[in-house]
């Protein structure tokens with residue numbers, strides 16, 4: 001295995017994504033400044049956000065302070081944001097990306113992702129999850145992914161993003177984009193952790209020069225709180241705890257590391273980038289401190305065997321009632337039902 005260090009990247013074409021990034025889903029505006037400063041101090045150079053996380057302006061404010069104080073330069077950072085599901089039409093891409101850039105106080109992002117292949121109606125910039133009187137998401141069943149991708153490609157032409165990619169797409173959907181695109185997707189961001197290792201999808205992406213970034217890498221314990229906050233149903237959501245897995249705990253003890261560090265190290269060795277979220281400076285530091293040990297072949301295989309396939313999926317799909325299940329009747333719903 002090539003040596004992995006804190007400067008390691010996964011690459012696709014000209015895109016170089018640092019292997020560990022800071023996730024920011026559910027990090028509030030008040031929490032961002034501390035989290036981002038702690039992350040930069042710890043060595044992170046990759047930040048993952050999204051229009052729907054409602055923290056882009058807070059990130060922008062902190063970034064401006066960091067740039068003004070010359071603590072870091074724009075070029076040293078890899079910043080990712082995402083097109084919200086109510087922007088899943090070609091003509092909506094530019095206005096939403098411009099809004100994100102304005103909030104982030106940036107001229108460009110390094111990577112712009114389509115957040116999810118299934119779209120909802122656009123009821124204005126502030127209606128993140130438009131619903132009808134019954135509380136059901138107002139799906140836009142006319143989502144046309146190939147047309148939408150053309151809108152994404154135009155953003156590269158315009159210099160608003162260096163690379164473009166997709167999130168929560170299944171293999172067929174990735175293939176449809178690859179088969180018709182002018183600019184190929186540089187990255188696919190999907191739920192990926194020890195219980196949902198997405199082995200077939202990851203090899204398919206590797207074969208086609210699409211990098212993969214793992215979301216929920218330490219098990220996303222915060223999904224329930226998010227749904228509750230939005231008034232969305234939480235009954236039947238699948239909650240798994242990779243941090244508590246005995247195999248992970250045993251390996252962690254052997255290296256005098258935390259279970260979270262073993263989970264992250266495994267995925268980096270597996271060849272994907274990871275974006276653990278934390279607002280806690282000690283945990284932020286810990287999640288980046290994964291470059292001073294290496295799993296043996298046996299340990300790697302033991303963790304590989306923990307994969308539960310679809311039974312490990314928490315954000316949607318069969319047997320779970322995660323957030324994405326709310327879009328199950330959309331023709332572009334990406335997960336097996």
Ligand SMILES: NC(=O)c1ccc[n+]([C@@H]2O[C@H](COP(=O)([O-])OP(=O)(O)OC[C@H]3O[C@@H](n4cnc5c(N)ncnc54)[C@H](OP(=O)(O)O)[C@@H]3O)[C@@H](O)[C@H]2O)c1
Nearest residue numbers: 023024025048167215216217218219220260276277278279
């Ligand atoms: N594309 C998509 O649809 C999508 C979906 C979900 C997530 N994402 C992205 O992926 C990122 C990561 O996913 P996630 O936030 O769902 O889950 P995650 O990173 O697996 O887990 C984050 C949770 O774990 C806790 N935590 C962090 N480090 C820890 C440690 N060392 N030990 C114990 N607990 C720890 C955090 O709490 P504290 O903050 O209190 O430390 C937080 O509650 C998101 O933040 C977001 O940027 C993308």
